[in-house]
Amino acid sequence: xxxxxxxxxxxxxxxxxxxxxxxxxxxxxxxxxxxxxxxxxxxxxxxxxxxxxxxxxxxxxxxxxxxxxxxxxxxxxxxxxxxxxxxxxxxxxxxxxxxxxxxxxxxxxxxxxxxxxxxxxxxxxxxxxxxxxxxxxxxxxxxxxxxxxxxxxxxxxxxxxxx
Numbered sequence: 001x002x003x004x005x006x007x008x009x010x011x012x013x014x015x016x017x018x019x020x021x022x023x024x025x026x027x028x029x030x031x032x033x034x035x036x037x038x039x040x041x042x043x044x045x046x047x048x049x050x051x052x053x054x055x056x057x058x059x060x061x062x063x064x065x066x067x068x069x070x071x072x073x074x075x076x077x078x079x080x081x082x083x084x085x086x087x088x089x090x091x092x093x094x095x096x097x098x099x100x101x102x103x104x105x106x107x108x109x110x111x112x113x114x115x116x117x118x119x120x121x122x123x124x125x126x127x128x129x130x131x132x133x134x135x136x137x138x139x140x141x142x143x144x145x146x147x148x149x150x151x152x153x154x155x156x157x158x159x160x161x162x163x
Contacts, residue, residue, distance in 0.1 A: 024102040031095040038088050045081045049074050 022030070052074035059067035 024098060024105075027098055028095060028102075031091055031098070035088060035091055035095070038084050038091070042081060042084050042088070045077045045084070049077045049081070052077065 052070045056067045056070040056074065059070065061067075
């Protein structure tokens, strides 16, 4: 079965059918395959257009009928080429949107994991206990400052008089 018929007849992997749709990776792979196939078709059509133009030039005024037929074929190929260009643009846009959606999903999932981890870390913490601890720390810092101030003052040994 060709790639095109597999694509349009649902010849995808059997694993994706039971899950309610393809995974983002499967969809991206199929879009890339389609882009590749359309790019090859573009190259083929461009070659055919050049060839038909050469045929038209070759026949020129000698065989106007053959030259006109070649130009008509060239025109058809150009129309097909324009359609493929539009289709490729659409597929590229869809692929980029899918990649962005997949990235956003992964980011959101990881943010959820981080939120759960933070919740687990904070579950043993009580705000009242934290307030009491911070007050104790402040009190001990004040005591330490008073001790430091007392030690750092010069000993005057009676030089100071109380007026």
